[in-house]
Amino acid sequence: MGGPSGGPGVEPDSTAHVITQSHPPAARSREAELRDYRAAFAIARSAMALLSEDGTVLAANGALAVLLGTSPERMTADGADTLLGLAGDPHVHAAFHDVLTGRRGQLRCTRQIARPDGSSLRAEITLSRTDTRPLLLTVEDAGERHALREKVRHLRMHDPVTRLPNRALFFERLAAACEPAPAHGTGDDSGPGPVLGAGHGTGRIGLCYLDLDGFKAVNDTLGHRVGDELLAAVARRLLACAEPGGHLAARLGGDEFALLLQDSTGTGQATALAESVLAALQQPFDVAGHRLAVSASIGVVEREAAGTTATGLMQAADTTLYWAKADGKARWTLFDPERNEHRMTRQELSRTLRQAVERGEFVLDYQPLVALDTGELRGVEALVRWEHPHFGRLAPNRFIGLAEEDGSIVQLGRWVLAESCRQARAWQRAHPDAPLVVSVNVAVRQVWDSDLVADVAAILAETGLPPRLLQLELTESAVMGSAGRPLQSLHALHEMGVRIAIDDFGTGYSNLAYMSRLPVSALKLDGSFVQGFRSAEHPNPADETIVEALVDLAHRLGLTVTAECVENAEQAERLRRIGCDTGQGWHYSRPVTAEVISGLLA
Numbered sequence: 001m002g003g004p005s006g007g008p009g010v011e012p013d014s015t016a017h018v019i020t021q022s023h024p025p026a027a028r029s030r031e032a033e034l035r036d037y038r039a040a041f042a043i044a045r046s047a048m049a050l051l052s053e054d055g056t057v058l059a060a061n062g063a064l065a066v067l068l069g070t071s072p073e074r075m076t077a078d079g080a081d082t083l084l085g086l087a088g089d090p091h092v093h094a095a096f097h098d099v100l101t102g103r104r105g106q107l108r109c110t111r112q113i114a115r116p117d118g119s120s121l122r123a124e125i126t127l128s129r130t131d132t133r134p135l136l137l138t139v140e141d142a143g144e145r146h147a148l149r150e151k152v153r154h155l156r157m158h159d160p161v162t163r164l165p166n167r168a169l170f171f172e173r174l175a176a177a178c179e180p181a182p183a184h185g186t187g188d189d190s191g192p193g194p195v196l197g198a199g200h201g202t203g204r205i206g207l208c209y210l211d212l213d214g215f216k217a218v219n220d221t222l223g224h225r226v227g228d229e230l231l232a233a234v235a236r237r238l239l240a241c242a243e244p245g246g247h248l249a250a251r252l253g254g255d256e257f258a259l260l261l262q263d264s265t266g267t268g269q270a271t272a273l274a275e276s277v278l279a280a281l282q283q284p285f286d287v288a289g290h291r292l293a294v295s296a297s298i299g300v301v302e303r304e305a306a307g308t309t310a311t312g313l314m315q316a317a318d319t320t321l322y323w324a325k326a327d328g329k330a331r332w333t334l335f336d337p338e339r340n341e342h343r344m345t346r347q348e349l350s351r352t353l354r355q356a357v358e359r360g361e362f363v364l365d366y367q368p369l370v371a372l373d374t375g376e377l378r379g380v381e382a383l384v385r386w387e388h389p390h391f392g393r394l395a396p397n398r399f400i401g402l403a404e405e406d407g408s409i410v411q412l413g414r415w416v417l418a419e420s421c422r423q424a425r426a427w428q429r430a431h432p433d434a435p436l437v438v439s440v441n442v443a444v445r446q447v448w449d450s451d452l453v454a455d456v457a458a459i460l461a462e463t464g465l466p467p468r469l470l471q472l473e474l475t476e477s478a479v480m481g482s483a484g485r486p487l488q489s490l491h492a493l494h495e496m497g498v499r500i501a502i503d504d505f506g507t508g509y510s511n512l513a514y515m516s517r518l519p520v521s522a523l524k525l526d527g528s529f530v531q532g533f534r535s536a537e538h539p540n541p542a543d544e545t546i547v548e549a550l551v552d553l554a555h556r557l558g559l560t561v562t563a564e565c566v567e568n569a570e571q572a573e574r575l576r577r578i579g580c581d582t583g584q585g586w587h588y589s590r591p592v593t594a595e596v597i598s599g600l601l602a
Contacts (some may be wrong), residue, residue: 012385050134051127053100055079058134067123067139069115080137085113087205099127100135110142122146159251161228162235170258177205177262181187189371201263206270206302209317210277213295213329222290229287230294231255237280258317259423261302270302274332295330297321302335306373321342336549345391349399353408357415361387364419365591368600369439369562372583373595377600379437379471381584382420383591384412404445413446418459423594425465431601439471439501447474453492460496467497473524476502487518494519501562506550516557523554525580527565533574544574551579 003418047064049057060075068075074082076333086093092111098102098104107127114120124142129135138599157169203295212234219227221363235249238257242249248260259277261270277296285292300318301313316335317403324333356362366380386394403409417440446452460467472493490500527545547563554561563575566585577585587594 011048017227024149047139049075049080049137049139051080051100051137052134055096055100056082057082057137064139067121067141068113069117069121072335076177080118080127080479084123084139086111098131105529106128110146112371113139131219158191162232162251164235164239164257165248167250167252170248170252170260170376171310172205173248173261174313177260178305178308178310178313178392202265204264204266204302205271205308205313206261206263206264206267206300207317208259208270208274208277208298208300209314209321210257210259210274210296211321211325212257212299213297213325215255215294215320218292218294223425226288226290226292230285230292233285233287234281234294240278241280241515245269247273262370264302267302269302270300271332271334274300278330278332287358295395297324297329300330300332300334304493316340332599335468343556346402347481349386349388349391349394350402350406353399353403353406354411356386356388357408361389362412362415363387364416364423364594364596366423366438366597367584367591368589368597369437369582369584370588372563372572372580377436378582379439380597381439382416382423382441384416400443404443407449409443409445409447410450413443414450414455414459416440417442417455419458421463421465421470424469425463426594427598428465430598434601436471436597436601437464437469437471439473441503444474447486447489453489453496454500456493457496468499471499471501471522473501473503476505476507490519494521504564522560522562523550524564524584525550525564526556527585530565530567530571530575530585533571544578547575547576547580555579 031052034373037334041059042061044061044596045063047061047067049060055075056076057080060072062072062291065075070083076281081093081096082486086096087112092107092109095104095109099107105128108124110122110124112120113123122143125261126138126140127135128138158164159166159358180250215227215230218230229583231251234257235251238249238259242259245261248262250256250258250260259273261273261572264270277298277466281294285294299317299322301316301320303313319340320333321336321340322558323336324331327333363385365383365385367383368377369379369381370376371378380397385398386399388394401411403412420438420440424436427436442452456470456472459465460470494500499521501524502520503524504526505523506526529543529547532540533547560581560583561579562582563571563580564584566572566575566583568585568587571585572583
């Protein structure tokens with residue numbers, strides 16, 4: 001009675017028997033977990049499916065069926081690539097199979113999926129390999145999120161005043177237009193729109209970069225509210241010009257706008273668009289009870305897109321816009337590579353001017369000043385040259401203006417003065433019986449920005465050159481009207497014994513009465529007067545009469561007269577008869593080195 005199956009009143013251990021006969025406890029636990037997973041999979045709000053390694057849908061939950069507008073049975077009957085419409089995109093389809101075969105761990109892309117009822121769904125698809133054999137597919141409705149993202153992007157990429165694309169969107173489109181189009185898609189078509197590249201259409205690109213003339217005055221006088229309304233009105237007219245040709249109009253900031261011509265047909269199309277903009281802006285604007293008129297300066301650039309960068313194109317457009325303003329505003333100007341090369345050279349020269357003085361890159365040539373009556377060498381004019389390491393020997397007209405602009409003329413002028421005086425002293429010591437006056441050009445800024453009197457005194461003392469052998473040349477416009485410090489400097493130099501000459505006389509104020517009160521010793525007649533002396537067969541009586549009168553008046557004021565640009569013996573003889581004291585020009589000599597002058601003195 002009490003056998004091994006248990007004592008009286010005790011039931012046999014049937015449960016233990018079943019477990020022993022069917023599944024061990026660990027297996028039962030896994031089975032329970034699997035049931036839980038399946039339940040969670042079925043009721044999950046996320047749309048999911050399990051795929052085999054050949055892409056067949058093994059199982060799909062109800063959320064996926066609802067999202068795709070189909071039944072679970074149909075989903076398991078079709079391959080996932082067909083269900084999701086991946087076959088139409090070779091790149092994405094290849095990536096999908098790379099995940100199935102294990103060559104890739106995950107695929108994530110955004111697709112437009114067609115539903116059976118004819119509607120479509122924008123969805124984010126993720127296919128991932130798992131630790132177990134089935135692959136996990138998740139599909140998420142990206143429509144609302146995409147719409148929100150696009151709305152935020154639109155606000156971020158558009159100007160709130162004009163509603164035009166802003167600087168960020170313009171440069172995005174400009175950069176895309178300068179790049180070659182990709183060979184195939186990337187599998188993610190969630191971007192803002194089609195990629196525009198140089199591989200499409202004409203392969204050319206055009207840009208009209210414009211700035212409103214006179215807009216600041218509107219803002220300053222009528223306020224920013226009226227200014228903003230005017231900008232919005234301008235934007236509408238720009239759109240009317242740009243939209244018919246499919247061009248992009250954008251506001252870059254302030255009163256700057258740009259029109260982008262993708263697949264430009266040539267320079268003519270870009271300039272025609274600029275012309276239409278100028279015509280559109282000619283009509284006045286009625287804004288907030290005011291009738292306002294504005295014009296625009298437009299820089300136009302048109303070129304092949306290949307090899308062009310957005311930065312390079314904008315730099316060219318900015319430079320051309322500057323030219324349009326410098327040329328008089330209310331016009332368009334086309335980019336000119338030669339003009340730009342000149343500008344780039346100017347920038348490079350300006351950048352290295354100061355260091356060039358320190359590196360000793362400047363040299364002096366000297367042009368003789370010859371007595372017209374005897375033919376004797378009376379003096380020389382020192383002319384500075386720049387031995388540039390990249391551009392070669394540069395004449396003064398290439399860099400003196402730049403030096404005056406940035407102030408380096410003071411440093412350069414001091415070097416020229418010191419070197420000229422040193423050389424003149426060497427000539428005096430070598431030829432004491434043939435005193436030679438050295439004439440040095442002085443810029444207005446040297447008089448204003450430096451202590452010219454102290455510099456001259458120090459250099460004369462250092463070199464030992466007598467002050468009477470130094471002549472400083474100033475332009476007529478610089479001397480006339482001098483007052484205050486410049487006038488005091490001229491008088492101090494004169495009292496020191498230094499000669500003062502007026503260069504290029506006759507092209508400026510020509511105020512001899514005023515000059516009688518200045519400490520001037522000599523006049524140098526501008527070469528334009530000597531042009532009329534070129535030929536006895538075709539004389540210019542007016543030039544000769546003017547020169548004769550100027551020489552007579554100068555002599556009455558106690559001034560000597562030098563004629564510049566004397567090119568032949570006939571001119572020299574006629575100038576001698578008129579009474580000019582000295583001549584300078586290629587008839588006597590081109591500018592030469594100090595060694596050549598030493599040879600002439602010997």
